[in-house]
Structure formats: structure tokens, C-alpha cells
Amino acid sequence: MSRRIPLLLLLGLSVLSCGFADRTPVEPVFPDLVVVTEEVPAAVRGHSYTASVSAEGGDEAYTWEVTAGALPPGVTFTVGHLGADDAILTGVPEAEGSFAFSLSVMSGDGQTASRSFVLEVLPVEPLSIETPVVPPALAGFSYEVRLRAYGGDGETYVWELVAGELPAGLELSAGGRIRGTPVAPDTTSFVAQVTSNGQTVEEAYRLAVVARQPESFQITIFPVVDVPPGVQPHLDEAVAEWQAIIQNDLPPVTIPTSFYQAEHCGGFGELLNGTSTDDIMIVVNITPIDGPGGVLGRAGACGVRGGTNLPFGGVMILDSDDLEPLVGNETLTHIISHEIAHVLGFGTLWRAQELIQGAGTADPLFTGDEAVTEYQAMGGDGLVPVENQGGEGTRDAHWRQTIFGNERMTGFSAPPGVFQPLSRVSVASFADLGYVVDMGVADEFSVAAALAPGGGGHRHHWGDLGWDEILLEPIRVLERDGRTRTIDPW
Ligand SMILES: [Zn+2]
Known part of the structure; x- marks a missing residue:
């Protein structure tokens, strides 16, 4: 200077x-000579690194030198000749750590300038497999599910089947795609291995192929965690109940490979891309939510068929702290049954299907003809009262508990051991959504009985056991012509 x-x-x-x-x-x-680059990006040990440091001013013919500190071992600088002469830091860093150094530049007209830098060399990310489980496949329909890895070199992952076998008709590509058309119902176990940057890790999978049931409504459960053995019978019973209530088969759906983003379906959206479903696949996750009591679960649809607005995908998240004390108790079946109802559209597709009026007010009402008819037949007056208390996700998405008491589709569970009937109003509301239903499956229930002593109506202590919430997430729509869109039902 x-x-x-x-x-x-x-x-x-x-x-x-x-x-x-x-x-x-x-x-x-x-002009005055200055070093304009203020910092250099971090490097990863063992990975090739390039960064440039630019100067401005002087006659633009620059000579650079390190005047203090040192570059990481393995990294040197050269001078680039694209326009003005930048200092190009390049090489493969050989050690982790923070390396402080100063770069000085001299221009041909005799000016000098310098700046201090810190180059962080990060450790190599350990290679890991991010896909813990793979969704079920549908026999005779396309399946293309992508396994995902993290770490390694961050770019190149080579997959290989190293043990077991895939169901006939499917294969694992080197790019990590399990794809093909499974030929028949089957369940196989296999081990997939991924290699990146010289590291190798493996993951064991089970892949179930289910048969299409063209004459009936089929619910396929996709557990993303191990379902505790005590919980499984409750889950099976609740699924069987809804398969009996819903009578109609819906068109099978093959989900496009970029249909869901990671955040959809309770965070499992990407895992469902490329699968085929008849009639609905429900992701089941059992995880701590908020300790005992409070929120029992969250559930909702995440993918629906255009036109009918009937779902082909949904998710049910159950609070493990609330589940385990209820194993063996009918209340657990009722809770799971209630959550499946939300996945099928109860409370979650009412706005999309224009079946609710007054949402957000003190008097929200369900307007579907079938449910209203049943409600009035059992002594109710007017439209069907919808919950006006509780948080977002509880209100506007359940029957009003001061009227319906212990009915299964109120937002607050009755105490363990108290029977929670599924009323004809609830079953009929699925006809309003567009399903064909069997009214004969409904339990005996009347509004008058609910309001009688012990019927659960007018309870002052909301939620003896806890409550649940519908999943407040955008819902993806797959139109018949393959176009997609997103609806935010809230
Ligand atoms: Zn609910």
C-alpha cells in the first residue's frame, strides 16, 4: 500500500x-487493490477441494503468496487465468482441523493487499443407510422404491443385494432402486449393501407383496417401526373392522416417483413414491409424542384420488407411551379404529368435500345428507354437531363430545374399559364422503343415551384418557390423467 x-x-x-x-x-x-473474497468454503478430509480467492484493482496481473499460517496439508494454490488472476486453492486435504493463513496479492503496478482466512477441513461423514424399511408391493403392479444413503462421498452410492432374495419380478439396481412388477403375493427377506468412498454398510429388509382384492376394500398397513406384539392384534382388529364397513373397491393407484416430498405422510412421503396401492396404504408409526396422556395419536390422509377425493395413502402416528398400558384392552382397538377413520377421511377431507359448515366458529356442523338423516333418526336435531373445543386438529374434525359422549369419533377418548360405540352417524358419514358402507356394522348408540348419566356426554373433564389430532399437513392429489396438485385442507 x-x-x-x-x-x-x-x-x-x-x-x-x-x-x-x-x-x-x-x-x-x-484502482486500489483489494482482496474481495471474504471467506473460503469448508473442505472434507480425503475429498478433492477447489476454492478461489479473488482480488480487484491494480492492473489485474496478480502474484499471490501465503504470508502467514499455512494451508492444510494436501492443499496448494495456483493462479487461474479466467479474467483477472484468482488464487485457486486446490488439492485433497489430508488432515482435519482449522487452518488459518493469510494470502497476499501483488499487482503488476506495485500495489499489495492481503486478507486472513480459515479453511475448515471436516471429518468424512460416516456412510449410513437412511431407508430403514421398504413399503409393501402389489402383485401385478409396478413398484419402484428408492433406497437412500447418506455420508460417504455424498454423491456416488453403489448398491448391491448381498443376501436373501427379492420377490420374483423385482430387482435392485446399482443406483438403489428396487423395481419391477412383482408376480405374486410373497414376503422375502434380503440384505442390501451400499458402498461409497471406500466405505460399506448393509441393511436387512423384508418386502411383502400383497394381492389385489378386486371385489372388496383393502387396507394395507405399512409399519415403519416394529409393532409391539401386544399391539398387533388390536391393529389387525381395527383394520378388519374398516374393511368390513367399506364395501367398495377403488381403482388401484401407482404413485409417481416424485409425487410426495420428504415432509409428506408424516415424513415418510418419499418412501411411498413409486409404490402401487389397492385400495389404501397406511403408514403406521409408533413413537413417543408427549408422554402418558395428552395426545394419543395423529392421523390423516396424505394422498387422494382426483375426482372422488378418496384417499389411497395416509399415516397414523400413535403415542407409544399411551399404547403400552392399553395392550389387551378394547380401548386400544377403539383408538386405532378412530385413527383409521381419520385416514379414510373423517374430519380430514370434510372441507375438501364441502361437508362442514361453520368451521372455526362456536357451532361447526357436518352437512352430509346420510349422516344428518341418521343423526335425526336417533333423536338429534338439525345438522350433526362437530367439536367446537380443543386445539386445532381436534375441533372441526370430530363429533361434538357434549352431544356424542363416548361415541368413538369424538376427539377425546373415554377411560380405559369404557365401550366407545361407532354410531350409525359415523358410518353414514363415510357414505357422505363417497364410500359404499355397510350400516349393519354400526354399534348401538343414541344421542339420548349419550346424554344420560354415565353416557359420557356433558363431561366436564375433557378427555379422561387423552385426545387425538388429525394430521395438519397438505394433502397431495393424483388426478386420473397423472397431473398432481396439493390441497391444504386447513
Ligand atoms: Zn381424532
């Missing part, structure tokens, strides 16, 4: 003198 001052003095002199004598030589004047 010190050499700039005489240059400026010279400039002043030349300006002063130019009016008097043209023979005074005019020195070229260059």
Missing part, C-alpha cells in the same frame, strides 16, 4: 501541470 501514495502525488502534479505543458508524462492510474 505504501507505494500508492507517491503515485497519487504524481497524479496531482500531472493534473496541475497539464494545462501548461503537454510534454509532462501521464502515468497510468489503477
